[in-house]
Amino acid sequence: MTLTKTVIITGASSGMGAATAELLAASGMKIMLAARREDRLQQLTERIRQAGGIANYHVTDVTSLEQMQALAAATLDTYGQIDVMINNAGIMPISFIRKLKVDDWDRMIDVNIKGVLYGIAAVYPHMEARKEGHIINFSSIAGHVTFPTSAVYSATKHAVRIITEGLRIESRPDQHIRATLISPGAVQTELYKTVTDEEVVPAMDALGSAEWKQLDAQEIANIIKFAIEQPASTTINEIIVRPTSQSL
Template identity: 55%
Template sequence: MTKDKVIIMTGASSGIGEETALLLSQKGAKLVLAARREDKLKELAQKIHDQGGEAIYKTTDVTSSEEMDALAKYAYDTYGKIDVIVNNAGLMPLSLLHKRKIKEWDQMIDVNIKGVLYGVGAVLPYMREMKSGHIINISSVAGHEIAPGSSVYSATKFAVRAITEGLRMEESVSNNIRATIISPGAVSTALTETITDEDVKPSIDDVYNGAIKADSIARTIAFAIEEPEDVAVNEIIIRPTNQEW
């Protein structure tokens, strides 16, 4: 059941995060929205309220452990518990290694790996105390397959899978904390807009011509949450039917 669950959603200002927040709120969840763009968060929270749902928000940079800790505290102080966190914030500025786009490498490592770790670390004390919880981390098909230009991005998404599986082994049996990896393929979001390597972007654009809508990922996340607490949906790959890799 999703009703009355307190769910933290990072990367909530657009794309998968926004669609998932809207769907979960319709199912009765209490959303704690996080992203860097306050105007988008405010707009989404208002939309949820207008539709009869419940949501609060806090501008948060996931690359700051202090800000992620503050987000978790805000959720707990407001609602008295944290049932779920969806670590959704991510970047995908694909590039060939010889281009040495070091700033982009660092950004991906900071957001895609550290952001997930900080999210996990922020909620674990509350979930361990409660002996219950659910941590959902968004990986990618690139966390299963590597293509030219995806080396660093794939490395970050492989890391997300490793972190989540380690989390499951450490916390699921002893503290009843479920761990789920969601690995989307091409999804119609703004993710590809950060690609600056012109030798890579055309091939990615071809893949994304057949992209599925973000609400498909939202339904997948909702499915994992709605399974009974004694059932752990550990990993799902979801991609367009016509996506080869």
């Protein structure tokens, strides 16, 4: 299926964001890549273009409302509209609460919660005026369950669930703004590299073991594409996706 939608993807420099960008571009969508690492964005933009896709990028820090608004403005200047906003950027420096890693707590709140809110704020006026749009937010299986070391991270991802549900129930039928929540389990990404608690790092290293195989980022990209491809009359409100071998 070929769709001529314009899509913004935050956290697009690696992992699920990059995989989603390449898949959606290959499906005919116009992509605006957003992240802080310009070298990665340049490389991904070039790969997409060489494969025949349409992509541009805008260096963006999701913790800044002004930069997120500039991202939306750049997308409108480049493509003329915004059909889909994928708030994918996130960090996961999990730790035991007793370690009092307050700086990590603050960073998770800023990126995982404020980043999503700023993404919504940046695109909502345009979608409201057009009476059309699709906002896709990333939670996590940790937004549904809590385990030792995940308390603050789980809290931020649960907040994204509530924000997404609030967006859904507040949208009037005539606005045609769809809200989708994606909650992945263990995925092979750079997310685990944000962990700073020395007691937790060994557990992160074990996630790729044969007993608990992680999902590939491409598998999450396929799910996002599925949600976007639904007709305007249908919204995939929430998807939880785990590796088959993951019990939590």
